[in-house]
Amino acid sequence: MEAQARGLQGRREFSLKNFFLQWEWLLVVILIAINIINANLSPYYLNYESLRDATMSFLDKAFIVLPMVLVMILGDIDISVASTVALTSVIMADLYHLGLPMELSILVGLAVGALCGFINGLLIVKFKELSAVIVTLSTMIIYRGIAYIILEDQAKGNFPEWFSFFGWEYVGGVPFILVVFLIFAAAFSLLLHKTTFGRRVYAIGNNSTASRFSGVQVDKIKVIVFTLTGLMAAVTAIFLMSRMGSTRPNVATGYELDVIAMVVLGGISTAGGKGRMIGAILAVFLIGLLSYGLGLVNVPAQMLLVIIGLLLIFAVMVPKLKLGKLRRT
Numbered sequence: 586m587e588a589q590a591r592g593l594q595g596r597r598e599f600s601l602k603n604f605f606l607q608w609e610w611l612l613v614v615i616l617i618a619i620n621i622i623n624a625n626l627s628p629y630y631l632n633y634e635s636l637r638d639a640t641m642s643f644l645d646k647a648f649i650v651l652p653m654v655l656v657m658i659l660g661d662i663d664i665s666v667a668s669t670v671a672l673t674s675v676i677m678a679d680l681y682h683l684g685l686p687m688e689l690s691i692l693v694g695l696a697v698g699a700l701c702g703f704i705n706g707l708l709i710v711k712f713k714e715l716s717a718v719i720v721t722l723s724t725m726i727i728y729r730g731i732a733y734i735i736l737e738d739q740a741k742g743n744f745p746e747w748f749s750f751f752g753w754e755y756v757g758g759v760p761f762i763l764v765v766f767l768i769f770a771a772a773f774s775l776l777l778h779k780t781t782f783g784r785r786v787y788a789i790g791n792n793s794t795a796s797r798f799s800g801v802q803v804d805k806i807k808v809i810v811f812t813l814t815g816l817m818a819a820v821t822a823i824f825l826m827s828r829m830g831s832t833r834p835n836v837a838t839g840y841e842l843d844v845i846a847m848v849v850l851g852g853i854s855t856a857g858g859k860g861r862m863i864g865a866i867l868a869v870f871l872i873g874l875l876s877y878g879l880g881l882v883n884v885p886a887q888m889l890l891v892i893i894g895l896l897l898i899f900a901v902m903v904p905k906l907k908l909g910k911l912r913r914t
Contacts, residue, residue, distance in 0.1 A: 700817020
């Protein structure tokens with residue numbers, strides 16, 4: 586089936602017009618427009634150091650966007666990611682204050698995040714009558730509840746001085762978090778677009794039943810993708826804890842909605858089977874820089890939500906309008 590799909594793609598004639606009409610190019614245009622508007626609204630926007638440091642404020646959640654692209658291409662969704670961030674951060678902080686070295690606490694936190702994702706994937710493939718929304722809604726409540734059981738309503742901080750490097754320091758004048766994100770973004774892009782695993786993710790998203798009969802290990806791939814999502818939520822927890830200098834059970838509240846918004850705005854189909862990693866990466870910077878620019882001129886956060894909502898509606902409408910035009914043609 587994969588060979589046949591590649592053969593069909595190979596016979597398509599290249600069209601320069603269709604190439605530049607792809608959703609990702611439209612995101613580039615919107616990103617340029619946002620930068621122009623922000624530069625006109627505030628004389629401080631194009632300050633290199635401020636623009637560079639702005640990435641520290643929105644890139645922590647961007648780590649979850651990368652595996653969420655795979656989840657949504659599969660035709661699923663994971664709304665427990667923010668609770669996984671909270672749980673892993675609370676466990677790391679609590680273990681450190683119980684006497685475990687911070688390095689080992691981080692490793693345990695990464696393992697806990699991967700375990701949370703593995704549980705999500707396992708439940709989804711074992712109970713196929715339940716949708717991913719129901720499963721991850723349940724685990725969202727459970728993971729956040731466990732975090733509250735561990736710390737109640739308290740905060741824990743006083744981490745080692747070197748731990749702040751993750752969230753606040755630079756490598757060659759570039760924020761460390763940006764360097765790490767670009768490395769992960771390249772890795773996930775290669776995984777999705779250049780490997781057999783990625784092609785099978787697309788195949789499952791297009792037709793799970795046909796993929797299963799074609800020999801694709803659908804359940805195994807889903808478990809792996811959800812495990813990766815939990816692992817990257819733990820990575821987000823590390824950078825968020827480092828930037829805040831503390832943690833509490835209610836951290837990352839609303840992150841799941843921000844992440845899903847970035848993925849959908851990036852052109853990933855909510856029905857599965859379509860989308861590119863580069864679109865989601867562009868959406869991360871689009872929303873992040875939009876938020877930063879409007880913040881400089883004290884635009885209320887509610888206005889930002891309205892703008893993002895309109896962009897999401899636009900992102901959903903454009904492919905449908907394009908498909909309708911093709912069908913009429």
